[in-house]
Amino acid sequence: MSLSLTAGAVPGPRKDPSVAAALGRRRKRVNLIVKVLCVAATLIGLAFLASILVTLTYRGFEAMSLRVFTHVTAAPGSDGGLLNAIVGSLIQATLGTMIGTPIGMLVGTYLAEYARGSKLGNLVRFVSDILLSAPSILIGLFVYTIIVLPMGGFSGWAGVVALAIIVIPVVVRTTEDMLTLIPNTLREAVMGLGAPKWKMIVFVCWKSARAGIITGVLLAVARVAGETAPLLFTSLGNNTWSTDLMKPMSSLPVTIYAFAASPFEDWIALAWAGALLITLGVLGLNILARTLLRNRT
Amino acid sequence: MSQAATASPPAPERVARRAGNLGDIAFEWACKGAGIFVLLLLGAIIVELFIAGWPAFRAFGVGFLTSTDWDPVQEVFGAGVSIYGTVVTAVLAIVLAVPLAFGAAFYLTELAPVWLRRPVGTAIELLAAVPSIIYGMWGFFVIVPFFAQNIQPFLIDTLGELPFIGALFQGPPFGTGIFMAAFILAIMILPFIAATMRDVFEQVPPVYKESAYGLGATTWEVMKGVVIPYTRVSVVGGIMLGLGRALGETMAVTFVIGNANRISTSLFGPGNTIASLIALEFGESEIGSLKLASLLALGFILFFLSFIVLATSRYLLRSRLKG
Numbered sequence: 051m052s053l054s055l056t057a058g059a060v061p062g063p064r065k066d067p068s069v070a071a072a073l074g075r076r077r078k079r080v081n082l083i084v085k086v087l088c089v090a091a092t093l094i095g096l097a098f099l100a101s102i103l104v105t106l107t108y109r110g111f112e113a114m115s116l117r118v119f120t121h122v123t124a125a126p127g128s129d130g131g132l133l134n135a136i137v138g139s140l141i142q143a144t145l146g147t148m149i150g151t152p153i154g155m156l157v158g159t160y161l162a163e164y165a166r167g168s169k170l171g172n173l174v175r176f177v178s179d180i181l182l183s184a185p186s187i188l189i190g191l192f193v194y195t196i197i198v199l200p201m202g203g204f205s206g207w208a209g210v211v212a213l214a215i216i217v218i219p220v221v222v223r224t225t226e227d228m229l230t231l232i233p234n235t236l237r238e239a240v241m242g243l244g245a246p247k248w249k250m251i252v253f254v255c256w257k258s259a260r261a262g263i264i265t266g267v268l269l270a271v272a273r274v275a276g277e278t279a280p281l282l283f284t285s286l287g288n289n290t291w292s293t294d295l296m297k298p299m300s301s302l303p304v305t306i307y308a309f310a311a312s313p314f315e316d317w318i319a320l321a322w323a324g325a326l327l328i329t330l331g332v333l334g335l336n337i338l339a340r341t342l343l344r345n346r347t
Numbered sequence: 348m349s350q351a352a353t354a355s356p357p358a359p360e361r362v363a364r365r366a367g368n369l370g371d372i373a374f375e376w377a378c379k380g381a382g383i384f385v386l387l388l389l390g391a392i393i394v395e396l397f398i399a400g401w402p403a404f405r406a407f408g409v410g411f412l413t414s415t416d417w418d419p420v421q422e423v424f425g426a427g428v429s430i431y432g433t434v435v436t437a438v439l440a441i442v443l444a445v446p447l448a449f450g451a452a453f454y455l456t457e458l459a460p461v462w463l464r465r466p467v468g469t470a471i472e473l474l475a476a477v478p479s480i481i482y483g484m485w486g487f488f489v490i491v492p493f494f495a496q497n498i499q500p501f502l503i504d505t506l507g508e509l510p511f512i513g514a515l516f517q518g519p520p521f522g523t524g525i526f527m528a529a530f531i532l533a534i535m536i537l538p539f540i541a542a543t544m545r546d547v548f549e550q551v552p553p554v555y556k557e558s559a560y561g562l563g564a565t566t567w568e569v570m571k572g573v574v575i576p577y578t579r580v581s582v583v584g585g586i587m588l589g590l591g592r593a594l595g596e597t598m599a600v601t602f603v604i605g606n607a608n609r610i611s612t613s614l615f616g617p618g619n620t621i622a623s624l625i626a627l628e629f630g631e632s633e634i635g636s637l638k639l640a641s642l643l644a645l646g647f648i649l650f651f652l653s654f655i656v657l658a659t660s661r662y663l664l665r666s667r668l669k670g
Contacts, residue, residue, distance in 0.1 A: 077568070081565035085458055088454040091449070092454040102477060105485055153385075156377055160379055163378070185650070187646070188649060188650050191399075191625070192391070246368065247375075251374070252374075278479065307483075310483075325481050336476045
């Protein structure tokens with residue numbers, strides 16, 4: 051009696067092997083279907099990227115010529131280029147980054163070195179993250195109300211300020227992330243030698259995090275180089291050669307926007323050339339930044 | 348004499364230490380000051396937009412939020428249509444993007460061979476780096492004609508004939524419209540959502556997954572039974588992040604939404620969003636006009652919407668992404 055009890059160890063009704071096999075097949079089939087769908091989803095994503103790059107290359111190179119780099123924008127049909135837009139973009143992106151980077155680095159340093167776990171630090175981190183994802187058009191509107199209206203007109207400086215505001219949170223994010231990666235033993239070693247904290251941060255922490263911080267700056271440049279919406283209300287655009295930051299200043303994205311929406315064939319062609327330039331620049335910066343970071347880690 | 352000489356000039360290391368202290372105080376305050384500056388910046392953006400939009404709020408009251416008028420001639424403005432367009436395009440974009448993003452994230456964490464993960468992941472992330480104006484041009488010159496000629500007539504003939512939901516898919520096949528805006532937005536936010544999902548999926552402790560595999564679970568069952576329950580909150584946070592991006596996207600939407608101030612039943616009808624309306628109408632507004640104030644008031648509303656969505660997203664993502 052007790053023997054038969056231990057022998058019948060499998061509780062419940064006996065399973066039909068064919069049912070179990072069918073269940074197994076079904077599970078494998080579902081698994082396969084999901085796998086195929088996921089591969090398809092990835093391929094669709096990559097196809098979009100490929101389509102964008104192919105279109106830009108095809109249409110952009112078709113319209114590309116030396117004239118694009120040597121002539122300023124002109125009326126339709128009169129052989130204009132994009133020189134003023136390219137230079138305007140370079141000036142505004144460079145100055146914007148130069149203003150935004152130090153502020154962003156200081157904030158990132160504050161978050162990583164002084165404010166770990168403090169209430170003010172958490173609030174600053176939260177606000178910086180909100181700024182990072184906030185619609186850039188609103189930053190344009192903000193700069194319009196605080197700079198363009200009081201100054202009585204659109205200006206290159208207003209564009210620079212708008213871009214600088216966009217740069218700050220990008221640099222904050224990477225600076226903080228890179229500084230938190232530095233092991234505390236390194237900090238303790240420096241402090242143990244009697245160095246003041248600011249020397250520890252500037253000469254040791256910033257130095258070890260240099261590659262990461264440069265990555266952040268490159269990503270920030272890439273981000274602002276393509277920004278259109280904030281410049282629409284600040285530096286507006288200028289159809290003549292101008293490097294005066296007190297006057298409206300042309301930029302590639304705004305010019306592309308104006309030209310692409312126009313009914314003129316040659317303007318649309320120039321817009322494609324500009325689009326190709328800007329995409330190559332932005333993607334190139336991104337790839338460069340990633341390579342830097344990968345060599346580091 | 349010798350005592351006085353040693354006492355009067357402070358020892359050199361003292362000087363160095365005091366300089367160090369001063370440097371410390373100055374540096375800490377520079378960092379802290381920069382942090383407070385960022386706080387003030389966000390505060391200033393909110394306050395400035397509200398003050399600048401105040402004439403519109405005062406003139407139209409709460410009705411500004413629901414009114415569907417936008418009549419520059421009679422100076423009657425309402426935010427109803429653009430709020431509707433903003434919310435509908437953003438939500439529809441999420442509906443289109445989430446399955447694709449999930450598939451891509453699942454592929455990148457569980458299915459892809461290890462050597463393929465980095466290049467494919469980078470490619471998806473590069474999709475996020477393409478400027479929005481480029482999406483606008485590409486959408487307008489490539490996707491819109493293709494959609495209008497090949498896909499839209501088919502959808503109108505099939506889905507448009509269905510009872511109830513058919514009304515959503517009717518109208519002339521122009522290509523541009525609410526649906527196209529949502530479609531382009533979906534492609535734009537896809538990499539953000541996919542990257543966040545991948546990051547949180549990777550943080551599931553391998554032991555959990557190995558246990559499930561050890562019990563004989565298939566890859567999908569591990570995903571469904573272990574990874575998704577473990578990361579659910581963060582996944583929703585990632586989706587909210589995408590939603591926040593979609594709400595404020597300007598240039599791409601301006602190109603493809605059709606820019607009409609009306610609410611159509613059909614998703615193929617034209618419309619506008621807060622951001623596209625601001626971008627289009629801003630150039631035609633005079634300083635000090637009620638129209639300009641209305642546009643700035645719209646900006647305030649957009650800020651409010653995205654602030655709520657982004658704050659929620661951050662709250663949901665707070666624990667996991669820090670790791």
